[in-house]
Amino acid sequence: MRFLIFILFSFIVLTDISAADIAAGTSSENTDAIVVLDELEFHIKNINSAVLNIHRKVQVLREKGKEFGRFSVTENRYAKCKKISARILDLDGKELKELKKDDILKANISPGNTIYDDNKYRLVEFAWPQLPYILEYEYEVEFNTVFMWPDWFPQEDVPVRKSVYRLMLDEPVNYYTYHRGIEISPDVIKKGKKQTLIWTLENLEPRLKEDWMPPEDRHQKYLLFTPAEFQLDGYKGYSDSWAHFGEWDRRLANGRYQLTPELQNTVRKLTADCRTDREKIGKLYSFLQNYTRYVSISLGIGGWQPNSAESVCTNKYGDCKDLTTFMVAMANFVDIPAYPALVKTRDKGVLFRDFPSNQFNHVIAFVPLPDDTMWLECTADYLAAGDLPPDDEGCFVLVINEKNGEIMRTPAKSADKNTVSSIITGDLTNDGELQFTGQVKFTGNNAFSRRAGLLTDERKDLRQIFSTGFLAKYLSSPSLQRCDFENLRDNFDLPLICDFSGTVRKYAVSSARRIFFNPALLHRETASDLPGEEEREFAVNYYFPYSTIDTVRINLPSGYDLEAAPEPLELSAPFGKYRTSYEIRENQLTFVREEAIYNKKIQPEDYAAYRSFMKAVIKNDKANFVLNWM
């Protein structure tokens, strides 16, 4: 009982920040809101029972700050919301409004690509029309597992006066932590078997934001938790090593790699004439792409446990883990070892390799062939067997093999594999019209994203999609007469090629004596491509390395001389290169522009060089050629 009293007391002390304190000296800050208090309490009774309490107090200063009154609580088989309360106070602490039951909207809308799941959401939108005001809310969620142990992200996009993480253990529970930017030790209070650990941070600056920063740097202060032992729907697991964690995942898929007899026949027939395992995998992967489609239905442990290969055979759909199970089952059936690999996709950051835990959001297949390893993204319809999309490239993944769990790294394509190359020939008239024919080739990730863009666009009209989505970036309203594709819907291992011809009516600007035009028709760097910061704390993140080479031949109108043109420029740096050149022969201008960025990340130590490189490129790319009437 004394313990209980202490806990209640400490809660009151921590939350006792008066409205007057909040108002003092804060409202003039240049921010939408100030988080005055952010408390998270996770009370673990045992590994199958825990209670989460959230308590937040926010001073809302601007219209945009009202977003802090929009929050949701997720409920599912493992989590039940027990209470939600909220109130709005004026700066003198007088209550203006209290949350009523009918202010809470219940919904079970599934997010993203999930067609159905059993998550339910309690949504609250709680605001007051007159600014400024203080918003305070609390909610409590009961868990029947510690698998969803909440992490601590004390830093936000607005200043945080005080953030507290309180962990209460009714009995000893082993757990591991992983931190960044938080060097403090918790205050520990012990009472018999019970223990309370309290981490507190005060006066936190908003998160640092830089243009195109790597996803892993979005959060700069965090403390992550994982239980050493957990249980989910009767499946017990351990986080003391990747092998143990992988073993849990492996057990979830036990007995789910069987194909239906019909599918067994199909697989036999498909691979009968194949001479190598690589060829077999290619056939099976292509079959997977045509036979199934991506649909996610996630119920209970179905968020982690794949549906059986048999159910994918029957339903012809599945999510990443279902389709991977199906692919692995087909490979195994023809005696090719294949395994699922758990991925934290690149857009979510990087895997913390020294922190075995549930960090994954995706599954792909791993096929260790004798000569070469193949990685298969089983949800992609427009990818060659063995190729990976940018979000899967260069990731540390957990392969669930005979050793249960083994960390490996997926390959990443270099700039010379992700190319765009074009040759365009055109006639320029003296009123600024350009008639052109050309060909452009895309390889690697450029081909993948271009194929996906063309084939998934709802407009269906390929000519229009290509014209508006690619050619029109720097050309004003190009009108295409012809646009033919090669290797668009098949032969994904070959470059995607587009042959086209058309007209841009107002390509060049003409005046009484002069014509102004820019021959960099397809690729240019502009000021909006340059990160805003003079100096960087974090790397500049590219989606993938790439290279482009564009050759443009323009037949100039007769009677004009070249009056001005940007000087040919050649830049070379460890992170990239850029080169332009031009010549005029028999009234034809030939302009060549090459650019490459070699690395996915430009590190802060290279940033100054990168910035001056980009500035020079931008300046050169925006310069016009000027023709003067002779």
Add this chain to the structure above:
Amino acid sequence: MYSSYRFIKTWDDLAEKLNEAYKEYYEMNGDLRKKMPEIMGDTQVIPEKIKKLYEFSRDGIETDWLATIYPRNKPGEVLEKRKGTPTEKNFLLLSMLRDAGIEAKPMLISTRRNGTLIENWPQLGQFDRVIVYAEYGSQKYFMDAADRYCPFCVLPQNDIVSKGLVIDESRGKIVDIPPPGNNNMTEIQGVMKLDSDGNLEGKFIMHLKGYRDIAMREKLNTTDMEKYISELLTDQFSDAKLDTFEIAHLDSLNLPLAITLNFSVPEFAQIVNDNIYFSLPFLNSQHKNPFRRAKRFFPVDFNYIFRNSENIELSIPKEFEIAELPAQKTLNIKSANYVLQLASGEKGLSIRRNFNLDKTIFYPSEYGFLRSFYGEMVSADQGQVVLRRIPDAAGN
């Protein structure tokens, strides 16, 4: 055995049904009655009372953007929650106006997103918004308290429609809504200086009125203000740096918004040998023709008519003179005109650009003209100025 069904055949039939459903949402409770004198103050002037009640409904109640023509909460409950759907906020306004002795009625409209009202089809499903219609003397008031950036008697953009159904007890009457005024305008004054290295620096002062003002006010209040203003600049001058900015009347809806931007653009102009080349330094020019399709089957519908004007005074480096200016341009199609005028003076260049649109609907038969009008405007806006070094200034 037979059943008798009565179908809605006229607007009066529909009004009768709706009047029954709406009746309880005109009811005032004690709290609301108590609030009325506080809202209206000591004014005895009816139009002033209407304005104050509108402003309270608009600003004093948070908007829950749920599209429904039925209120769920009575006015007293809306006041207590300080939150309501557009319909609930408008019923709050209605009930207060009626309580103050002002003739006010609900008016159902089909918003722009919902489509045009078909007058000879008395169907409830045509409507998606209830606004307030009030009369005092010969003056008619059309009000929607949903949008906190709309001044008194200015309907939100999505409500700009020509007709609505007024529920006058058991009578349903289609009433014309006057089109918005012609004060939707953006006026820009620019004063800037180009140096001999091609750098540009200067100031823009932007005045906005009508729906231009409303749209900008909403952006400034709901996004990162500095970033948004900076983007206004970089949309036109890709390398521009916003040095400082000031916004006047951001919190006063009844006064026009004025934004002052001090900026610089390094290496704005291209310098080759003894020539300097640069494009016209507008803040509000047309980069691309928005009408990409060669043909069109449906009308183009601009929400409102508008006037854009921009006047630039540009000083050029004293050792340079104007070698060539873009051609003056006047474009006229029915109900749209564009003028670009340039004049060189002692110290530099005066540039004037006007673009006025005087009607909102352009039918497919007019589309070709409109598309080509925009094409010509884009071309004129991209005009290039050429300066050449004065021989003496070069020491030759």
